[in-house]
Amino acid sequence: MIYTVTLNPALDKTVEIPSLTIDSVNRITEMRTDPGGKGINVSKVIDRLGGKSIATGILGGDTGQAIQASLQAMGLETSFRFVEGETRTNLKIIDPVNHTNTDINEPGVTVSGEILDHVLAGLLAMLGENDIVVLSGSLPKGAPKDTYRTWVKACADAGARVFLDADGELLAAGIEASPYLIKPNNHELSGLLKRTLKTPEELKEAARELMAEHGIKKIVVSMGGEGALYVTADETVYAEGLKVPVGSTVGAGDSVVAALAVAEESGMSLEDTVRLSTATGAANVMCSGTQAAEYDTIKELMPGVVFQRI
Ligand SMILES: Nc1ncnc2c1ncn2[C@@H]1O[C@H](COP(=O)(O)OP(=O)(O)OP(=O)(O)O)[C@@H](O)[C@H]1O
Numbered sequence: 118m119i120y121t122v123t124l125n126p127a128l129d130k131t132v133e134i135p136s137l138t139i140d141s142v143n144r145i146t147e148m149r150t151d152p153g154g155k156g157i158n159v160s161k162v163i164d165r166l167g168g169k170s171i172a173t174g175i176l177g178g179d180t181g182q183a184i185q186a187s188l189q190a191m192g193l194e195t196s197f198r199f200v201e202g203e204t205r206t207n208l209k210i211i212d213p214v215n216h217t218n219t220d221i222n223e224p225g226v227t228v229s230g231e232i233l234d235h236v237l238a239g240l241l242a243m244l245g246e247n248d249i250v251v252l253s254g255s256l257p258k259g260a261p262k263d264t265y266r267t268w269v270k271a272c273a274d275a276g277a278r279v280f281l282d283a284d285g286e287l288l289a290a291g292i293e294a295s296p297y298l299i300k301p302n303n304h305e306l307s308g309l310l311k312r313t314l315k316t317p318e319e320l321k322e323a324a325r326e327l328m329a330e331h332g333i334k335k336i337v338v339s340m341g342g343e344g345a346l347y348v349t350a351d352e353t354v355y356a357e358g359l360k361v362p363v364g365s366t367v368g369a370g371d372s373v374v375a376a377l378a379v380a381e382e383s384g385m386s387l388e389d390t391v392r393l394s395t396a397t398g399a400a401n402v403m404c405s406g407t408q409a410a411e412y413d414t415i416k417e418l419m420p421g422v423v424f425q426r427i
Pocket residue numbers: 301302303338339340341342343344345358359360361363366367368369370371372373394395396398399402
């Protein structure tokens with residue numbers, strides 16, 4: 118089973134307001150809400166790929182209930198812990214006249230160490246040997262910066278393969294516990310190693326250093342439209358980005374993580390993993406917002422994926 122963990126989810130509310138004006142009455146012409154947060158995005162894409170996952174994490178209040186209901190209506194299995202407080206709603210205002218994007222984000226719930234321990238214990242109780250746990254995204258207020266180190270270690274000790282997709286000090290702390298796979302983008306990897314990494318060769322060197330130092334088994338470095346680098350113990354593959362019309366690049370990385378989890382679970386070859394994840398990333402870029410792409414689109418893109426060993 119694949120478990121995704123979203124400790125800091127959000128209800129993404131996207132509204133369209135032509136000629137948004139401050140200090141005035143504004144009228145919404147279009148509106149949609151989507152359950153969001155990186156682990157939740159991963160679960161949505163796994164579902165599109167025909168895979169199964171259990172979305173776990175922390176929710177609160179009516180907004181938390183709305184997220185859970187919406188995920189269940191999509192047919193996703195969930196196992197969230199409800200805590201006091203209200204899960205954040207992140208308002209995105211799109212102004213099609215002035216071509217602006219304005220984000221207004223709520224603070225969300227605050228958690229204690231005790232709550233985190235409970236949520237982790239709940240996850241560990243479900244885990245079996247060789248399950249996959251995807252830890253991704255930001256942490257709620259109150260969570261220590263080394264939360265992912267604790268969680269990676271606990272899940273790995275329970276026999277799971279842990280995928281970590283986080284940034285900055287959360288990633289730095291998490292890799293100390295030797296996750297099975299990490300999927301930084303090139304900027305996140307540069308930040309982690311405190312040097313600018315641009316070419317596939319530089320990124321490969323950096324990934325190998327991290328694998329040697331921290332015992333990480335697989336590193337996928339995504340590079341936006343430039344594609345991605347897949348580094349395993351004995352191979353490195355560079356896949357070019359597919360040329361597709363861009364709807365929204367938000368969540369492209371999450372969809373790659375979803376494809377990597379599905380590929381790992383089914384024991385796919387590296388070549389097929391590269392094809393599936395590159396096509397999944399590109400297909401999701403073609404969609405607006407964090408909407409998950411259709412599997413048919415992904416399958417159509419797969420034969421066009423170009424990659425080489427480096
Ligand atoms: N403009 C694009 N055109 C084609 N493919 C893209 C584009 N942007 C991203 N992709 C695909 O999606 C993958 C992941 O993108 P990216 O490196 O931007 O992830 P990310 O920075 O982790 O994103 P996020 O964290 O917002 O989900 C890329 O490796 C590529 O395959």
